[in-house]
Structures are given as C-alpha cells and as structure tokens.
Amino acid sequence: xxxxxHASQQSSMRDFDLTKYLAGVTVRVNRALDGGLPRASAKPxxxxxxxxxxxxxxxxRMRPALCLGAAAACGGQEAAAMPxxxxxxxIHTYSLIHDDLPAMDxxxxxxxxxxxxxxxxxxxxxxxxxxxxxxxxxxxxxxxxWPRYSHQDVFLELTRASGSLHLIAGQVADLxxxxxxxxxxxxxxxxxxxxxxxxxxxxxLGGMSANCTPAQxxxxxxxxxxxxxxxxxxxxxxxxxxxxxxxxxxxxxDTAAKKATYPAIVGLDRSRRIAEALxxxxxxALGVFRGRAAALEALAEFLLRRDR
Amino acid sequence: xxxxxHASQQSSMRDFDLTKYLAGVTVRVNRALDGGLPRASAKPxxxxxxxxxxxxxxxxRMRPALCLGAAAACGGQEAAAMPxxxxxxxIHTYSLIHDDLPAMDxxxxxxxxxxxxxxxxxxxxxxxxxxxxxxxxxxxxxxxxWPRYSHQDVFLELTRASGSLHLIAGQVADLxxxxxxxxxxxxxxxxxxxxxxxxxxxxxLGGMSANCTPAQxxxxxxxxxxxxxxxxxxxxxxxxxxxxxxxxxxxxxDTAAKKATYPAIVGLDRSRRIAEALxxxxxxALGVFRGRAAALEALAEFLLRRDR
Numbered sequence: 001x002x003x004x005x006h007a008s009q010q011s012s013m014r015d016f017d018l019t020k021y022l023a024g025v026t027v028r029v030n031r032a033l034d035g036g037l038p039r040a041s042a043k044p045x046x047x048x049x050x051x052x053x054x055x056x057x058x059x060x061r062m063r064p065a066l067c068l069g070a071a072a073a074c075g076g077q078e079a080a081a082m083p084x085x086x087x088x089x090x091i092h093t094y095s096l097i098h099d100d101l102p103a104m105d106x107x108x109x110x111x112x113x114x115x116x117x118x119x120x121x122x123x124x125x126x127x128x129x130x131x132x133x134x135x136x137x138x139x140x141x142x143x144x145x146w147p148r149y150s151h152q153d154v155f156l157e158l159t160r161a162s163g164s165l166h167l168i169a170g171q172v173a174d175l176x177x178x179x180x181x182x183x184x185x186x187x188x189x190x191x192x193x194x195x196x197x198x199x200x201x202x203x204x205l206g207g208m209s210a211n212c213t214p215a216q217x218x219x220x221x222x223x224x225x226x227x228x229x230x231x232x233x234x235x236x237x238x239x240x241x242x243x244x245x246x247x248x249x250x251x252x253x254d255t256a257a258k259k260a261t262y263p264a265i266v267g268l269d270r271s272r273r274i275a276e277a278l279x280x281x282x283x284x285a286l287g288v289f290r291g292r293a294a295a296l297e298a299l300a301e302f303l304l305r306r307d308r
Numbered sequence: 309x310x311x312x313x314h315a316s317q318q319s320s321m322r323d324f325d326l327t328k329y330l331a332g333v334t335v336r337v338n339r340a341l342d343g344g345l346p347r348a349s350a351k352p353x354x355x356x357x358x359x360x361x362x363x364x365x366x367x368x369r370m371r372p373a374l375c376l377g378a379a380a381a382c383g384g385q386e387a388a389a390m391p392x393x394x395x396x397x398x399i400h401t402y403s404l405i406h407d408d409l410p411a412m413d414x415x416x417x418x419x420x421x422x423x424x425x426x427x428x429x430x431x432x433x434x435x436x437x438x439x440x441x442x443x444x445x446x447x448x449x450x451x452x453x454w455p456r457y458s459h460q461d462v463f464l465e466l467t468r469a470s471g472s473l474h475l476i477a478g479q480v481a482d483l484x485x486x487x488x489x490x491x492x493x494x495x496x497x498x499x500x501x502x503x504x505x506x507x508x509x510x511x512x513l514g515g516m517s518a519n520c521t522p523a524q525x526x527x528x529x530x531x532x533x534x535x536x537x538x539x540x541x542x543x544x545x546x547x548x549x550x551x552x553x554x555x556x557x558x559x560x561x562d563t564a565a566k567k568a569t570y571p572a573i574v575g576l577d578r579s580r581r582i583a584e585a586l587x588x589x590x591x592x593a594l595g596v597f598r599g600r601a602a603a604l605e606a607l608a609e610f611l612l613r614r615d616r
Binding site for chain 1: 346350351352354355356402409411412429430431432434435437438439441442443445446448449450453458459460463464466467468470471472473476477479480481483484
C-alpha cells in the first residue's frame with residue numbers, strides 16, 4: 001500500500017478498512033451536525049439554509065475523522081469527541097465560505113457545487129460564515145470536560161487554532177503573498193497556519209476528549225502538525241495536476257492568481273518528496289500508540305495518496 | 309433629571325457621576341482590550357492593525373459598561389467581569405465591521421472615521437471581523453468560572469446571544485425587511501435580536517461574573533432586554549433627527565434604504581413614548597438590587613436621553 005509507513009504500521013493498515021471507516025464517520029458526523037444546528041426552517045430560514053447548504057455540500061469530513069481517530073487511539077469514546085469533531089468541521093466550513101468570497105479567492109465552485117455567495121448572495125454568505133464560526137463554539141461548549149482537560153482548555157485550543165495568529169493569519173498571509181515571490185520558509189509559515197493549525201487542533205481535541213496523557217497529546221500534536229503540512233502540499237500539487245472536474249472546484253486557480261505554492265517554488269517532483277517526508281514524520285509520531293492508531297495511520301496515507 | 313425613574317432611583321442617580329464612571333470604564337476596558345489582543349506588530353501585522361483600528365475607533369463602550377455595572381450591582385469585582393466585558397465589545401465591533409461592508413449596509417463612515425473596509429479593503433475587513441469574533445471567545449475563556457456559573461455557562465450564554473437565532477438573525481431579518489412594509493411585531497422581533505440580545509447578554513454575564521443569585525439574574529435579564537429595545541428605538545429616532553456630523557455615521561440611511569424603523573412605522577412622537585416606556589420597564593426590574601444598581605440606572609437614563 002505504501003512506501004511511507006513502517007512495516008508494523010503497514011500490517012495494521014492492511015487490516016483497516018478506511019473506506020468503511022470514513023463512510024461510517026460521515027454518517028455519524030452528519031447526524032450529529034444535523035442535530036446540533038438549528039433546523040433549516042428555524043427563523044430566519046435564509047441563514048439556516050445557507051449554513052446547511054455549505055455544511056452538507058459533500059465535504060470529506062477529514063477533520064472530524066482525524067478528531068475521532070485520535071480519540072480512538074487514546075482509548076476514548078466517540079460520543080465524547082463528537083461535539084468537538086462537529087466544531088472543527090463548522091470552523092473549516094466557515095473558513096471556506098469566507099475564502100470563496102469575491103473579496104478573497106472569488107471562487108464560483110466548491111465540491112462541484114456553486115459556492116455559498118453564488119447561491120445566497122454575498123451578504124448572507126458572510127453572515128452564514130459568521131454563524132458557523134459561532135455555532136462551532138456553541139457545539140464545543142456542549143462537550144463534557146475531563147479530569148485532565150477542562151472546558152476552558154477546549155475553548156482556548158479552538159480559539160487559538162482559528163484566531164488571528166493561526167487560521168486567519170494563514171489566510172491573510174496567503175492573500176498578501178499573491179503575485180509576490182516568497183521564500184520556501186514563508187510558504188511553510190502560510191501552510192502551518194492556513195491548514196496545519198486546525199488539523200493539529202482536530203487531533204489534539206480528539207485526544208483531550210479521551211483524557212489522553214501529556215505524552216499522547218505531544219504525539220498527536222506532532223502527528224497533526226506534519227499531516228497538516230503534507231495535506232496542504234498535496235492540495236497545491238492537485239491544483240496543478242488535476243482538472244476542475246476532478247477537484248470539484250476551479251483547478252489551476254493558484255497559478256492564475258500567482259499564488260505561492262510548493263510546485264511553483266520547488267517544482268512538482270520535489271513537492272511530492274516533501275509531502276512524503278512530512279507523512280513519514282507524522283507516522284513516526286504514532287509509535288506511542290502501539291498499534292491503536294490504525295485510523296490515524298490510514299488517514300495520513302489516504303491524504304498523501306488522494307487525487308482530489 | 310428624568311420623568312422615567314422612580315423617586316428613590318432619582319436620588320441614587322443624582323449622586324452618581326455617570327460621566328466620570330464612563331470615562332473610568334473606557335480607560336480600564338481599553339487597557340484590558342489592549343493587553344488581551346495580539347500586538348499591532350504581531351505577524352501578520354495587517355490583520356492586527358485592522359482589528360485594533362475598529363476596536364479603538366472611539367466606541368462608547370456601552371456593553372462593557374453595562375456588564376461591569378451589572379457585576380457591581382451584584383457585589384462582584386470588576387476584574388472578574390473584565391474578560392467578559394471585553395468579549396462582548398469584540399463581538400459588537402465584529403458585527404459593526406461586517407454590517408458596514410458593501411454587501412450589507414455599505415457604509416463609508418462609522419464614529420466619524422472611515423469604516424474598516426474603506427481603510428483595509430473588503431478581504432481584510434471580513435477577516436478582521438472573523439478574528440474579533442474568535443478573539444471574543446478566547447477572552448471569554450480567560451474568565452475564572454464561579455460556583456453558580458461554569459465556563460460552559462459563560463460560553464453558551466455568549467454563543468447563543470451572538471448566533472444565528474439572535475444577533476445574526478437580527479441582521480438577516482433587517483436585510484430582508486429592506487424596502488418592505490412590515491408589522492410592528494416583526495420590527496420588534498428584529499430589534500430584540502439585532503440589539504437587545506447582546507445587550508441583555510452583557511448584563512447577564514456581568515451578573516454571572518459576580519456569582520449572582522437566580523433572582524438577580526432574572527432581574528438583569530429583564531433590565532437588559534428592555535434597555536436593549538429602548539436603545540434600538542432611540543437609534544432609529546436619531547437616524548431621522550440628527551445630522552451625519554452629530555452621529556459620526558451617515559444619517560438618514562434607514563429612510564434612504566427603506567429600512568423598517570419605529571419612526572417609519574409609528575411616527576416620531578409615539579417612538580419616543582415607546583422608548584420611555586421600555587426604559588421605565590428596565591428601571592422597574594432593578595428593584596431587587598435595593599440602590600446598588602446606580603450605574604445601571606444612570607446608563608439606562610443616558611441611553612434614553614443621548615443625542616448620538
């Protein structure tokens with residue numbers, strides 16, 4: 001299956017049916033999101049239809065899967081992690097709605113469907129993003145709290161990852177780098193914030209929901225950080241190599257917008273090797289879980305090999 | 309001073325120097341906000357300058373004053389309420405930045421200064437709003453928690469007031485009512501959500517930070533709800549009666565945009581009587597505090613009599 005995983009990991013991954021796992025996660029996360037949000041008919045219906053339009057637009061639920069996979073690796077229950085898995089998905093979706101706006105990346109399609117503002121107009125799309133961000137914190141507040149991790153720890157984890165020093169910093173730096181020549185170190189700064197911060201937060205929250213040990217939390221941080229970076233390098237590669245149809249969004253946008261990307265700076269081949277090296281580092285971090293991190297291993301491999 | 313307050317309240321209000329109180333609150337809230345946000349130079353500097361531009365644009369700090377006033381009425385310490393006072397101000401500021409965008413109310417001026425998107429561009433203004441909303445929850449997470457009210461209670465209070473069923477619902481309903489004839493009951497629905505929800509949340513959080521009794525929390529809820537409605541009726545009146553120079557923002561915008569307002573629906577005189585009646589109800593709620601709510605009384609009177 002892979003030249004990246006260690007031999008022992010390859011055997012546990014062979015036994016792990018990722019397709020089945022992801023299908024199950026998607027059903028359960030969608031059910032939890034559906035129950036956690038106001039109904040589509042709740043007044044004013046426009047905003048709730050707009051929130052649900054993007055939230056149920058066929059997202060791969062990678063962040064919830066990583067969150068739930070981390071909880072499982074630490075021996076936790078899925079029900080305890082679910083409010084946090086839903087929260088990170090709401091934050092991810094809000095960031096996509098706002099990034100797609102004409103004042104930002106100006107995208108008409110996302111996951112093969114019209115973007116939020118193309119359907120509901122810019123004003124409602126901005127408000128739908130705002131509402132999903134707020135909803136994320138409301139969902140997170142519904143978690144239980146654990147002996148090692150309080151509600152306060154959970155909120156600070158989530159607000160820091162999505163705030164002006166991380167997720168939003170990445171989007172700002174990305175906007176500002178358009179059309180400019182930047183160093184690989186600055187590109188890595190952008191990727192760490194734009195993608196890695198929330199992915200890392202997803203696995204950390206999963207661990208916290210299982211009342212994980214400090215050593216487990218460090219391992220999850222290391223894993224999430226490197227998987228997040230690999231994820232964004234692959235995203236950059238797919239933008240160059242895949243068609244719009246395959247991606248479900250406009251391909252070649254990065255090149256057209258003169259965006260800073262790994263292929264643009266170091267070329268395609270080296271970009272692929274960087275993504276593999278990052279995934280190897282992510283695998284290495286999982287040693288402490290002694291085979292219980294099969295879902296995380298399979299997810300990291302899948303994210304490296306995906307074609308959309 | 310007033311025909312609205314009861315005789316006993318008039319005497320306690322006479323002894324209360326609101327100008328001095330507000331000046332002190334403003335200095336201390338500004339200091340806490342300055343210390344609570346990333347520095348203007350923090351990378352990427354653009355987003356932090358944009359956040360601070362609107363946060364320190366000369367706002368009257370009414371929500372923090374109400375929050376701290378409620379804490380004082382319940383015998384609490386200002387330091388315990390301050391993270392929550394700062395959180396509601398960040399939420400208020402984010403909502404103004406997004407409301408002023410071209411896709412929403414399209415305003416060029418706010419508090420006599422150019423609006424955020426006129427200075428930083430639409431993309432950064434959207435992100436600055438997002439960042440202030442996230443920052444609000446980070447600040448709120450820094451509160452201590454109290455015997456009667458946990459971090460979870462504080463978070464649910466804040467997310468509900470600012471979510472898609474309240475603050476954001478108000479903005480959506482306001483957008484949708486433009487140019488349409490609506491019933492007074494629907495206008496009240498809009499005002500309850502657009503303005504009253506966050507004002508009410510401000511005083512409730514102040515009470516919670518003082519570990520208030522359930523009876524005190526009910527009184528604060530009643531007070532905040534009615535003060536919030538009165539505040540918005542006065543806002544509507546000022547839009548008709550004051551010049552842009554006096555308001556520091558474009559006057560007459562409501563009429564130009566065919567917005568639903570109290571003066572448009574019931575006329576100026578009846579609007580004034582409605583604002584007075586609402587303020588009377590707010591005063592009546594403060595009876596349980598037996599004279600310790602002087603700041604709240606003076607603030608309600610001030611909000612009724614203000615000319616900008």
